Structures are given as structure tokens and as C-alpha cells.
Amino acid sequence: MPTSHLSKELATFASQLTIEDIPKAVIDRAEDLLVDWFGSAIAGKGARPVEIMTQFAQQMGGFSTDHLGSAEILIHRTSSSPFLAALANAAASHVAEQDDVHNGSVFHPATVVFPAALATAQTIGASGEDFLVAAIAGYEVGIRVGEFLGRSHYKTFHTTGTAGTLAAAAAVGHLLKLNPDQMLHAFGSAGTQSAGLWEFLRDAADSKQLHTAHASATGLMSxxxxxxxxxxxxxxxEGKQGLAAGMSSDADPSKLVDRLGSRWALAETSFKYHASCRHTHPAADALLQVMLKHDLKPSDIAKVETLVHQGALDVLGPVVDPTTVHQSKFSMGTVLALVAHYKFAGLQEFDQHFRDVEVCAFRDQVTMTLDPEVDSAYPQRWIGKVKVHLKDGSVLEGRVDEPKGDPGNTLSRTEITDKAMRLAAFSGGATPAEMTLAINTLWNIRKQVKIQFLLSSH
Amino acid sequence: MPTSHLSKELATFASQLTIEDIPKAVIDRAEDLLVDWFGSAIAGKGARPVEIMTQFAQQMGGFSTDHLGSAEILIHRTSSSPFLAALANAAASHVAEQDDVHNGSVFHPATVVFPAALATAQTIGASGEDFLVAAIAGYEVGIRVGEFLGRSHYKTFHTTGTAGTLAAAAAVGHLLKLNPDQMLHAFGSAGTQSAGLWEFLRDAADSKQLHTAHASATGLMSxxxxxxxxxxxxxxxEGKQGLAAGMSSDADPSKLVDRLGSRWALAETSFKYHASCRHTHPAADALLQVMLKHDLKPSDIAKVETLVHQGALDVLGPVVDPTTVHQSKFSMGTVLALVAHYKFAGLQEFDQHFRDVEVCAFRDQVTMTLDPEVDSAYPQRWIGKVKVHLKDGSVLEGRVDEPKGDPGNTLSRTEITDKAMRLAAFSGGATPAEMTLAINTLWNIRKQVKIQFLLSSH
Structure with a gap:
């Protein structure tokens, strides 16, 4: 294979990947990410943009109770075609800001890969093993495309929306057993539909859910x-009028095929511990470290200076006085205030406390400063550094090199299960009994002969 | 209304446009463009990419003969939801390269506006008048967005795919009676899904049909x-992380609201006379003028030098030895050879003759040269200039300032009807009797109380 045709090399990898090629630890991690995603998907229940998108998906398919679709719409216990089910489930998976993230690409793989792969696997009756291999192909492709597009791309584009079309196409293409030529055609159709602009952040608009829905569904279509x-x-x-030509100024084509088959980008993916934008997590963990070590109360603290990378300033900088729960997840001050008060910034904490007087007061004492060391390590490593100024005048420094959820500081299977149960309880998207059953199925997915519906009977 | 919020000004216009605001000549022209579009949509029947997309749309909806959808899939006489019908019909409308084009924006409005508007109008039972006003809103918005994005955008992006999402959103939003705030939200969702890269041209791939389908369906969804x-x-x-920030380097925000309500961009839209890329038409007409004036036969001609704008070189330049009918429509040499032999480069002429020995021989004697006058007039005016070198050594010059189909050299209603009949006959997409009936309905659409199916009974 000529290395000069990088898209083809990547497509061939996604087409030909087999379970034997993949180390057991990577397959195990894929299962971890699957269960973690499932919790996020159920967490979308009741969120306004998710319900609107789900309603649209149902309205635009002619499926009904006596005329079933082949794929499950999770939060409604209904069914539709794989295209429309992927649209709905992908919108649902990203709203709680609890789905996984790959640091180096700043790309959220689960929310675009699993909805498309699950809908397709249910439709064609794929085995659990095929489903896992397809999802791994989706992660490997999407992460590399994100890395390829680079930091200039992420300044304007929501990489999960853009690289996400390729990730979903790779996963679905693998399930449909596309040969390398067909997979390359699927990439062509997916890449020419890549979209997603950050402009919505300024207005706290609903586009994040649209981006994941669009990426997952158009990737599947491709x-x-x-x-x-x-x-x-x-x-x-990599072409002259291709994705990078149109949407990046620092694209690095070698990233597309970086150690294909030996480096497993999926295993580098981080779980989200706090229910906020990932850019807030390193500082949140560093603050928590200082407070626990010195046994501090929030009232001991005069102000917190966070030392951050440029991407954090770009994404979090505009959010000064958050007016919605979702927007507050992009407020460094709010996140640190919740961590200071509750030792955790989870869905419950945001929902109940983001506008509390003491939380807002703490929030307003948090600043962000660009730090050369943190910035140069980013995006490969997300270092957290804070300077905590106490009311007694002393200054304490905190630092974490791997925030909770990163591969070197990961979640156990018990923690992953607990997180998913917590997400479902919060949204009311499934009962504890339903969740226990579905999660048990997912932990044993490798043995499944045919992927079934997870919550509703088919 | 603050003029500093240009997106809002445009959205307000699209929301509040009424039939009374629009000159009768513009409404008449909208009907002309509607009938012209209908012929192009039927012409898609049988084309491989169109049939695949239509099959996908049908497969992804649960609609069947005993469970009807609300919107018509024209070439199959089936029905589905408006979302999926728009997807199918928009794919169909662009493949014959006979749909309309607006010169200044290099944007093809009909293929993205009418499929979305028709599917929605059929679904909600809109009146013919509302349908026409909505389509006009779509044209006015899409054309201005195309002009705003500028020439730098068109170098990498297929403007019909990108601006097309906004055009479709405006038309559908008008039919759904969105207020200005809602319309602005629709624009936000449409713009953040804008996509379409020229890279496919190099490989003669099917993406052009995907771009129109994607734009029309995602605009409708928005x-x-x-x-x-x-x-x-x-x-x-116009935002800092918006469409122009991501995809243009010469965007001109003032274009977005250029004489809204007094300038009717729809009336500047050109019909396509020849069945080829519009960039070939000016030279084709100029050659035809010379040949008719001097009563020349193809065999009298040694070579033809066409004097063109840069965009023609960018788009047509790579096509040297076309291997498919679709690709040959982007070959200046093939188009001029067909015009020289048949006085017209229509679907029939391409299909039957694009590989004929004498056509290929003539093709190879056609060259393109960048002409400063032609280039500086573009894209507002598409001037055609040729130097025809005869075998007797003499050189004849031809020039047209408005190629056939441009507003100053437009088609009559009889010519428009004939063109649509010819397109349907070519594809076999509808019988002459069906076409006569449907076209008659369309010429009288202003009187319709409720838009019905055009070809199939509901």
C-alpha cells in the first residue's frame, strides 16, 4: 500500500481490523467506554434539546408501535431506522457533559461512535464481538482525524462534530463489512459533510447536541x-480541496496513520469524572488536592488562580455569568466553587447549586492565566495547576499531572457502573433495575451472538 | 432593528416576507424557476447516485403503501416524511446539471430550496401562495449568504452545499411561520451544519448529489x-467562530442584507440551457454565434480558443479526458464539440455522443485562456469570448455578454415547459401525460389552496 495515500491507508485499517489484531486490554477498555457511554446516553432524558431532537427523529420516521423500527431510541423506549435512532441517541449522549474525551485530539468519541454502531448492530444483528471491533475502528479513525486537523481547527470548529462523521462512518462501515475501497468512499461522503462551529457557545445555544447527532447520523449514512x-x-x-484545506491551517497528515495497529488511541481516552467541560477538570482536581491536604473550608479561601492552556481560555473565557446549568459547566469559576463546597461537580451539584449565593461569590474569585508549561504540554497532557490564596494571606500551590479519569488515573469498573447508575437516577431515564440489567448485558457484550435492544423488547 | 446584527436582519426578512412585498414580476419568475426545477428533479430518475440516495431515504423511513408519508418522493411515486423526501428530491435535482444558477453567488438555489419547501408544504397543507413566498425567501437568503461567503469560499467549498442549508431553512422556516427569533435559531442550526468540499471533483465522485441532499434536509431539520x-x-x-470565520477569507458582511426588500436576487437567477457546468455556457454560446453567423461546419474549424474567468479554469481545468457522461459536462472541449455538431449540448447529446470520435477530436482542439476582462466581470456577469481559428487560416471572434438563460436572455414559458418535458422524456421519470398535468398544476400554483402531490395520489 502506498503510504502517500493516507486516507486509503486509514480506510483499509478500519475495514480490515479483526479482534485478533487488538490487545485484550484495549478490548476491555472498549467495554469500559461502552458502559460509560450508556450512562451518558440515558442522562440525556428530559433535556430540552435532546427531547426536541428525539421527537424530530420519531416524527420523521413512520415507525409506530405496530410497525417497529430496527434500532432502539434509548430514552423513549421506541424504535426507528438506524439513521434516525443514531440521530436521537447521539443528541442524548453529549448533553450531560459526562461522556468520554480523548485529550490529544480534544475529541469526544463515544457520543458519535456508539450511537451509530449500536443502531447498525441492532439492525443487522451483529455479534457483540463485531460491534466492539467496529467501535474500536471508529475510535482509532476519529481520534487520528482530530489530531490531524490540529489546534487551528479546534479554534473555530467543534472537532467532535467534524471528525465525528469519519468516526461514525468507520464504525458503521466496519459493521457493514465494507471493503477498503468502499470504506474510502464512505470516508469521502462523511468528510464532505463534516460540520460544527463553536459560535453557539457565545449564546449558550443547543448546537452541541445537534453536532453530535449530525455527525453520528451522517457518518452512518455515508x-x-x-x-x-x-x-x-x-x-x-488530505486533498487540495479536502477537509484540512478548507478547515485547518496546521494539519499534519502523518497523524492520520500514526502507528496504526500498534498504538491504540482508544486506550488513551479519558473518562469524565466531573460533569463539566473537560477543560475545567485539571484545575478542579488541583484545587481539591490542596483543600484535602490542608483541610480547608471554602470560607478559608480568598481567591483561586488557575494556570491553564490556551484552549481553556478560548472555550471557557466567554462564560462569565452563566445563566443555565449547561452554560455553567463551561464556567471555570462555577466548577471550582462546586468542588470547593461539595468535593465533586456532578449533575446534582450543578443542577441544585450553580446559582447559590456562596457558589457565585466563590466563582467570581476564580481567575484563569495562561501558563507556558501547561500550554506546551497540551493537548497530549492536561496538567492542572492552581494557586490558592487564603484569607490569612498565605498562598498554596496545587498540581495534578493526570486529572481523575485520565488513563493513568482511571475509573474502576465499579466506579464506571456507579457513574452510569447515578446518571440514570438523575435524569430518570431508566430505573435502577433496568440499568442493572442493561449494564450487565454490556459488561458481557463480547459473548453476545446478536446485539439486542437494551431497554425495550424488540 | 440594529443593523449591526446582520444575521438577525436577514432572519427577520425571511420570517416576515409577505406576498404584498414582492413585485409581480418576481412572483412570475419564481413560478418559472419552479417549473424549471421540477424538470430537473424528474431528470434524476435512474441516475445511480440518485437512486442510491432515494433508496436510503425510503429504507430509513418506516413508510409503506399502507402507511403513507406526508411528502412525495418524486421519482419513485412513493412518500415519506418531509425530512427524507427532501433528502431524496434534492439529490435528484442536481445530477442532470440543468438546474438554475445565480451568477453572483455561484449558487444553485432551486435544487436545495424547492425540495425542502415542497416536502414541507405538502406535509402541512400550505397554500400555493405561501409556498411561493417561502421559496422566494429561500432564494433571497441563500443567494446573499453565497455572495457574503465570497470567492475564497468557493475555491474549496461547494457553495450550494454550504449556503444551501440556510436557504432551505429560510424557506421551510417561512412555511412553518417561525417568528424572527425562531428563524434566527433555525439559521444557527443550519449554518453550523453547512458542509460540502470540492475534493470529489478530482475523482468524479458522487458528492454533488450528497451536498444538495444534505443541505436541503439539514436546512429543513433546522x-x-x-x-x-x-x-x-x-x-x-458573521460571528467570531461562525461560518465565515471558519470557511472564508474574503467574506463581506454587507452582502448579507444588500438591499433587502428592494433588490430581488431571485430575479437575477439564470436558467441553464445547455446540460453542462455553467462555466462552459458563455463560450458555448459565443462559438454558436460565430458558427451561425458565418454558416460554419465543424470541419471548417481548426481550433477554438476560449477566453475565460479563473473559476472556469479551477473547475474545468482538471477535466482533460472525461470518462463518464457526468464528468464530460465539466469538459469545455466536449461541450463546445457538441455545440459545434448539434447546436445544443443537451442530455441526449451528452449521453449519445460524448465519446464519438469526431467529438473527441474537436474537444482536443479547444483551449482555455484566462481573460482579464472576462475575469474582472465575473461573477456578476458571465461573458463568453472565443477565437475560432479556421482551417483556411482566418480567425473569427465571437462574444456574448449574456449567455442564453441569463435574465437578459431568458427562456420563455414555452421554452421552460419544453425543457422540462425533454428532461422527463430523457430520464423516463414521468410520462408526457403526467408531466403535462403536473406542469399545468405548477403554472397555476398561486391559486392552489393546499399543495398536493404532483405525480402520485396521496
Whole structure:
């Protein structure tokens, strides 16, 4: 295979990946990420943008109780086609800000990969093993595309929306058993539909849910079209009028095929511990470390200076006085205030306390400063550094090199299960009994002969 | 209204436009463009990418003969939801390269506006008058967004795919009676899904049909979501992380609101006479003028030098030895050869003759040269200039300032009807009797109380 055709090399990898190629630890981690995603998907229940998108998906399919679809719409216990189910489930998975993230690409793989893969696997009756391999192909492709597009891309584009179309296409294409040529066509169709702009952040608009829905559904469509013979550009990623040409100024083509088959990008993916934008987590953990070590109360603290990377300033900087729960998850001050008061910034903490007087007061004493060391380590490593100024005049410094949830500081299977149970309890998206059953199925997915519905009977 | 909020000004216009605001000549022209579009939509029947996309749309909806959808899939006489019908019909409308084009924006409005508007109008039972006003809103918005994004955008992006999401959202939003705030939310959702890269041209891939389908369907989705309360960015077009920031380097915000309500961009839209890329038309007409004036046969001609704008070189330049009918429509040499032999480069002429020995021989004697006058007039005016070198050594010059189909050299209603009949006959997408009936309905659409299905009974 000529290394000069990088899109083709990546497509070939996604097409030909087998379970034997993948170390057991990576497959185990894929299961961890699957259960973690499932909790996030259920957490979307009741969220306004998610309910609107789900309603749209149901309205635009002609499926009904006596005319079932082949894929499950999780939060409604209904069914539709894989295209529309992926649209709904992907919108649901990203709203709680609890889904996984890959640091180096600043890309959220689960929310775009699993909805498309699950809907397709349910439709064609794929085995659990095929489903896992397909999801791994989706992670490996999407993360590399995100890394390829680089930091200039992320300044304007929501990488999960853009690289996400390729990730979903790779996963679905693998399930549909596309050969390398077909997979490359699927990539062409997916990449030419890549979209997602950060502009919505300024207005706390609902586009984040639209981006994941769009990426997952159009990626799925691209793979289905390729299976039927629809063609796409051969160099959609690196070509002269391709994705990087249009949407990046620092794209690095070598990233597309970085150690394919030996480096497992999926295993580098982080779980989210706090229910906020990942850019807040390093500082939150550093603050918590200082407070626990010195047994501090919030009232001991005069102000907190966080030392951050540029991306944190870009994304969090505009959020000064958050007016919605969702927006407050992008407020460094709010996140640190919740951590200071409750030792954890979870869904419950945001929902009940983000506008509390003492939380707002603490929030207003938090600043962000660009730190050269933190910035140069980013995005490979997300270092957390804080200077905590006490009311007695002393200054304490905190530092974490791997925030909770990163591969070197990961969650156990018990913690992952607990997190998913907590998310479902918060949204009311499924009962504890339903969750226990579904999560048990997912921990044993490798043995499944045919992927079934998880919450509703088919 | 503050003129500093340009997206809002445009959204307000699209929301509040009424039939009384619009000159009769513009409404008449909207009907002309509607009938012209209908022919192009039927012409898609049988084309591989169109059939695949239509099959996908049908497969992803649960609609069947005993469970009807609310919107018509034209080429299959089936029905589905408006979302999926728009997807199918928009894919169909662009493949014959016979749909309309607006010169200044290099944007094809009909193929993205009418499929979304028709599907919505059929679903909600809109009146013919509302349908026409909505379509006009779509044209006015889409064309201005295309002009705003500028020439730098068109170098990498297929403007019909990108601006097309906004055009479709405006038309559907008008039909759904969105207020200005809701319309602005629809624009936010549409703009953040804008996509479409030229990379596919290099490989003669099928993405052009995907771009129109994607734009029309996601634009429609954006309007439906906004109606249900889904929010979008307030400055998706001109904002710091908006569409122009991500995808243009010469965007001109003043274009977004250029003489809104007094300038009717729809009336500047050109019909396509030849069935080829519009960049070939000016030279084709200039050659035809010379040949008719001097009563020349193809065999009299040694070579033809076409004097063109840069965009023609960018888009047509790579096509040297076209191997498919679709690709040959982007070959200046093939188009001029067909015009020289048949006085017209229509679907039939391409299909039957693009590989004929004498056509290929003529093709190879056609060159393109950048011409400063032609280039500086572009894209407002598409001037055609040719130097025809005869075998007797003499050189004849031809020039047209408005190629056939431009507003100053437009098609009559008889010519428009004939063109649509010819397109349907070519594809076999509808019988002459069906076409006569449907076209008659369309010429009288202003009187319709409720838009019905055009080809199939509901």
C-alpha cells in the first residue's frame, strides 16, 4: 500500500481490523467506554434539546408501535431506522457533559461512535464481538482525524462534530463489512459533510447536541451509501480541496496513520469524572488536592488562580455569568466553587447549586492565566495547576499531572457502573433495575451472538 | 432593528416576507424557476447516485403503501416524511446539471430550496401562495449568504452545499411561520451544519448529489427544530467562530442584507440551457454565434480558443479526458464539440455522443485562456469570448455578454415547459401525460389552496 495515500491507508485499517489484531486490554477498555457511554446516553432524558431532537427523529420516521423500527431510541423506549435512532441517541449522549474525551485530539468519541454502531448492530444483528471491533475502528479513525486537523481547527470548529462523521462512518462501515475501497468512499461522503462551529457557545445555544447527532447520523449514512455503491472523494482528508484545506491551517497528515495497529488511541481516552467541560477538570482536581491536604473550608479561601492552556481560555473565557446549568459547566469559576463546597461537580451539584449565593461569590474569585508549561504540554497532557490564596494571606500551590479519569488515573469498573447508575437516577431515564440489567448485558457484550435492544423488547 | 446584527436582519426578512412585498414580476419568475426545477428533479430518475440516495431515504423511513408519508418522493411515486423526501428530491435535482444558477453567488438555489419547501408544504397543507413566498425567501437568503461567503469560499467549498442549508431553512422556516427569533435559531442550526468540499471533483465522485441532499434536509431539520424550541447561535454567519470565520477569507458582511426588500436576487437567477457546468455556457454560446453567423461546419474549424474567468479554469481545468457522461459536462472541449455538431449540448447529446470520435477530436482542439476582462466581470456577469481559428487560416471572434438563460436572455414559458418535458422524456421519470398535468398544476400554483402531490395520489 502506498503510504502517500493516507486516507486509503486509514480506510483499509478500519475495514480490515479483526479482534485478533487488538490487545485484550484495549478490548476491555472498549467495554469500559461502552458502559460509560450508556450512562451518558440515558442522562440525556428530559433535556430540552435532546427531547426536541428525539421527537424530530420519531416524527420523521413512520415507525409506530405496530410497525417497529430496527434500532432502539434509548430514552423513549421506541424504535426507528438506524439513521434516525443514531440521530436521537447521539443528541442524548453529549448533553450531560459526562461522556468520554480523548485529550490529544480534544475529541469526544463515544457520543458519535456508539450511537451509530449500536443502531447498525441492532439492525443487522451483529455479534457483540463485531460491534466492539467496529467501535474500536471508529475510535482509532476519529481520534487520528482530530489530531490531524490540529489546534487551528479546534479554534473555530467543534472537532467532535467534524471528525465525528469519519468516526461514525468507520464504525458503521466496519459493521457493514465494507471493503477498503468502499470504506474510502464512505470516508469521502462523511468528510464532505463534516460540520460544527463553536459560535453557539457565545449564546449558550443547543448546537452541541445537534453536532453530535449530525455527525453520528451522517457518518452512518455515508457507510450505508458506500455499501450501495455511492462514491466519494479519494483524498477527502488530505486533498487540495479536502477537509484540512478548507478547515485547518496546521494539519499534519502523518497523524492520520500514526502507528496504526500498534498504538491504540482508544486506550488513551479519558473518562469524565466531573460533569463539566473537560477543560475545567485539571484545575478542579488541583484545587481539591490542596483543600484535602490542608483541610480547608471554602470560607478559608480568598481567591483561586488557575494556570491553564490556551484552549481553556478560548472555550471557557466567554462564560462569565452563566445563566443555565449547561452554560455553567463551561464556567471555570462555577466548577471550582462546586468542588470547593461539595468535593465533586456532578449533575446534582450543578443542577441544585450553580446559582447559590456562596457558589457565585466563590466563582467570581476564580481567575484563569495562561501558563507556558501547561500550554506546551497540551493537548497530549492536561496538567492542572492552581494557586490558592487564603484569607490569612498565605498562598498554596496545587498540581495534578493526570486529572481523575485520565488513563493513568482511571475509573474502576465499579466506579464506571456507579457513574452510569447515578446518571440514570438523575435524569430518570431508566430505573435502577433496568440499568442493572442493561449494564450487565454490556459488561458481557463480547459473548453476545446478536446485539439486542437494551431497554425495550424488540 | 440594529443593523449591526446582520444575521438577525436577514432572519427577520425571511420570517416576515409577505406576498404584498414582492413585485409581480418576481412572483412570475419564481413560478418559472419552479417549473424549471421540477424538470430537473424528474431528470434524476435512474441516475445511480440518485437512486442510491432515494433508496436510503425510503429504507430509513418506516413508510409503506399502507402507511403513507406526508411528502412525495418524486421519482419513485412513493412518500415519506418531509425530512427524507427532501433528502431524496434534492439529490435528484442536481445530477442532470440543468438546474438554475445565480451568477453572483455561484449558487444553485432551486435544487436545495424547492425540495425542502415542497416536502414541507405538502406535509402541512400550505397554500400555493405561501409556498411561493417561502421559496422566494429561500432564494433571497441563500443567494446573499453565497455572495457574503465570497470567492475564497468557493475555491474549496461547494457553495450550494454550504449556503444551501440556510436557504432551505429560510424557506421551510417561512412555511412553518417561525417568528424572527425562531428563524434566527433555525439559521444557527443550519449554518453550523453547512458542509460540502470540492475534493470529489478530482475523482468524479458522487458528492454533488450528497451536498444538495444534505443541505436541503439539514436546512429543513433546522427549521423544524427551531419551531419546537431548539436554539442556535445568534451570529452564525458573521460571528467570531461562525461560518465565515471558519470557511472564508474574503467574506463581506454587507452582502448579507444588500438591499433587502428592494433588490430581488431571485430575479437575477439564470436558467441553464445547455446540460453542462455553467462555466462552459458563455463560450458555448459565443462559438454558436460565430458558427451561425458565418454558416460554419465543424470541419471548417481548426481550433477554438476560449477566453475565460479563473473559476472556469479551477473547475474545468482538471477535466482533460472525461470518462463518464457526468464528468464530460465539466469538459469545455466536449461541450463546445457538441455545440459545434448539434447546436445544443443537451442530455441526449451528452449521453449519445460524448465519446464519438469526431467529438473527441474537436474537444482536443479547444483551449482555455484566462481573460482579464472576462475575469474582472465575473461573477456578476458571465461573458463568453472565443477565437475560432479556421482551417483556411482566418480567425473569427465571437462574444456574448449574456449567455442564453441569463435574465437578459431568458427562456420563455414555452421554452421552460419544453425543457422540462425533454428532461422527463430523457430520464423516463414521468410520462408526457403526467408531466403535462403536473406542469399545468405548477403554472397555476398561486391559486392552489393546499399543495398536493404532483405525480402520485396521496
Amino acid at each position: 457507510a450505508y451509501l458506500a455499501q450501495a455503491g455511492f462514491t466519494g472523494a479519494q483524498h477527502i482528508l | 427549521a423544524y427544530l427551531a419551531q419546537a424550541g431548539f436554539t442556535g447561535a445568534q451570529h452564525i454567519l
